[in-house]
Amino acid sequence: MAPLQRRLFYVLPSSSTALKNAFFSSRHHHLFTFLPFSAAAIQNPSSAPPFLVQYLINSCGLSSDEAAEASKHIAHLKSPSNPDSVLRFLKQSGFSDAHIRKLVALHPRVLCSKVEKTLNPKFRALLDMGFPEAAMVQLVSSVPKTIQIHDPRPKIEFWWSLFGTQENLLKGLKRNPYLLSYSLGKRIMPNISLLRDCGISDFRIGKMLRNSSRFITMNLDLLQVFIKRAEELGIPRGSGMFWQALSVVLCHKSTAVDAKFRLLKSLGWSESELASAVSKAPKLLDCSEKSIHAKMDFLTKEAGLELSYVAFYPVLLMCSLERRLIPRNHVLRILKSKELTQGGQHFFAATLLTEEKFLKKFVLPNEKNIPGLSEAYFAACTGKGPIACKF
Numbered sequence: 001m002a003p004l005q006r007r008l009f010y011v012l013p014s015s016s017t018a019l020k021n022a023f024f025s026s027r028h029h030h031l032f033t034f035l036p037f038s039a040a041a042i043q044n045p046s047s048a049p050p051f052l053v054q055y056l057i058n059s060c061g062l063s064s065d066e067a068a069e070a071s072k073h074i075a076h077l078k079s080p081s082n083p084d085s086v087l088r089f090l091k092q093s094g095f096s097d098a099h100i101r102k103l104v105a106l107h108p109r110v111l112c113s114k115v116e117k118t119l120n121p122k123f124r125a126l127l128d129m130g131f132p133e134a135a136m137v138q139l140v141s142s143v144p145k146t147i148q149i150h151d152p153r154p155k156i157e158f159w160w161s162l163f164g165t166q167e168n169l170l171k172g173l174k175r176n177p178y179l180l181s182y183s184l185g186k187r188i189m190p191n192i193s194l195l196r197d198c199g200i201s202d203f204r205i206g207k208m209l210r211n212s213s214r215f216i217t218m219n220l221d222l223l224q225v226f227i228k229r230a231e232e233l234g235i236p237r238g239s240g241m242f243w244q245a246l247s248v249v250l251c252h253k254s255t256a257v258d259a260k261f262r263l264l265k266s267l268g269w270s271e272s273e274l275a276s277a278v279s280k281a282p283k284l285l286d287c288s289e290k291s292i293h294a295k296m297d298f299l300t301k302e303a304g305l306e307l308s309y310v311a312f313y314p315v316l317l318m319c320s321l322e323r324r325l326i327p328r329n330h331v332l333r334i335l336k337s338k339e340l341t342q343g344g345q346h347f348f349a350a351t352l353l354t355e356e357k358f359l360k361k362f363v364l365p366n367e368k369n370i371p372g373l374s375e376a377y378f379a380a381c382t383g384k385g386p387i388a389c390k391f
Contacts, residue, residue: 107144327380
């Protein structure tokens with residue numbers, strides 16, 4: 001067999017026997033022009049066989065560009081036999097065409113995996129850990145690292161315990177699949193031990209992870225630098241708010257944090273009021289300048305609160321203006337105008353209630369005395385603005 005003929009024999013799918021035989025017949029040499037083979041591939045033997053690109057497009061749903069890139073990682077394949085068995089297994093395991101496309105694009109070498117030796121045991125391990133089939137499919141297709149590491153169970157169980165729920169785990173691993181790459185003993189546990197020493201519980205660490213997981217994988221010395229910056233905000237280690245202070249400095253440059261301090265001071269707070277507000281609500285430093293100005297303006301002018309009151313209850317500046325502050329202030333003002341005792345309720349206490357509790361305490365009991373109170377409240381909540389009640 002001539003060299004070119006041998007090459008074509010290997011690059012054509014095993015299911016294309018008729019085409020192979022046809023090409024080897026001199027009477028059908030014109031078929032060459034229709035084969036998925038390029039002159040560039042002939043001149044560059046190190047490039048991926050062209051049949052792979054076409055296979056990835058036709059069988060896996062990849063785009064031309066995705067297929068060209070993916071084929072580089074599986075260029076050694078000479079036959080679609082193993083990829084075919086992998087695709088059959090994936091479909092039998094609940095993978096849709098979209099899941100398969102995503103998985104193969106992220107991890108082309110999955111097509112080289114041995115179904116019984118590699119894939120089936122790892123899929124079974126995930127199912128045995130408590131992942132429903134749909135969740136397992138979502139995890140593997142979004143985070144192929146779960147089937148690349150030798151035994152995914154120890155790391156997945158560890159991260160699951162920190163994220164708290166399966167849903168949070170899936171979201172966290174999708175945002176940062178490299179969590180499964182780091183050594184738990186050498187990188188992750190030293191960072192967790194340091195955070196625990198700062199008084200941050202595993203529950204709080206989990207909450208931080210749900211916002212951003214960058215801190216948990218950084219070098220220990222760098223994490224200590226951020227911890228020192230958090231202390232410089234005036235919030236000591238061991239404080240219940242220290243985890244929030246650390247979250248702020250992890251997400252913002254020191255110049256941005258300093259600018260936010262200057263903004264808050266410009267609102268009219270004294271140094272002690274500013275320090276008190278930040279110590280009670282470090283996340284206040286996450287709020288935008290526009291948001292802070294709008295809420296402070298509303299609270300002092302519309303709700304009639306003193307600056308010192310807002311400084312004492314800084315969480316008010318972190319509540320939604322449209323969905324919470326405006327609607328609840330509207331109800332309290334209506335009740336006060338009718339000289340109902342609930343109208344003089346502590347503004348902060350009323351604002352902090354859950355939606356259900358606020359309705360039960362302020363809205364529903366007063367429907368008879370103030371017809372249309374519910375409509376007025378819900379109109380304000382949906383952004384239609386306060387409407388007058390029929391009283």
